[in-house]
Amino acid sequence: MSNFTHFAEHVGARPDKVYKSTLFESGRLLLGLNCLEPGQAQAPHTHDGQDKFYFVIEGEGDFLVGDEAQHAGPGSVVCAPAGVEHGVKNTAGTRLVLLVGIAPWR
């Protein structure tokens, strides 16, 4: 795997659930893309011992982190520290493309 790529090469869609693509993976870090079609959601969940962030590349979504809920668009950064419940729903009319990092990974 090259150390260089472009997010657009990894965008995709699944009718049944969030589309996920891996950009980089090690025991220290997972970097990937999550793509949500309009109406799709990632149910609130928690990662024990793992921090996670979302960076909104394209589209808009309703994010939940702990007891904070915010609508966020391109350029927004959303962080979910280990053990804090988080989720996202695409409430807009276009695809939501998120750069996602999780550390540590496995």
Next chain:
Amino acid sequence: MSNFTHFAEHVGARPDKVYKSTLFESGRLLLGLNCLEPGQAQAPHTHDGQDKFYFVIEGEGDFLVGDEAQHAGPGSVVCAPAGVEHGVKNTAGTRLVLLVGIAPWR
């Protein structure tokens, strides 16, 4: 610190070196912004035991990772695994804004 922010709130410039801003920090992950004015560079260096990625938000730069050198613009993802030398120079005429993650941190 809120779990929500926008990269534009953290952009800045220093005349003498790369401008760095922290978005999220734990023992597992550092997520930050690196801003390079035209002509500024981050000299090739290595992080032992830490993976690093750059996501180009705005501008363009010449990146080096190991023996790979590439010019990369908005939407590009550049990964530098632990122990692999990496650096970047802003060779364009506008500010280069990078989302940067390092894991683990500290």
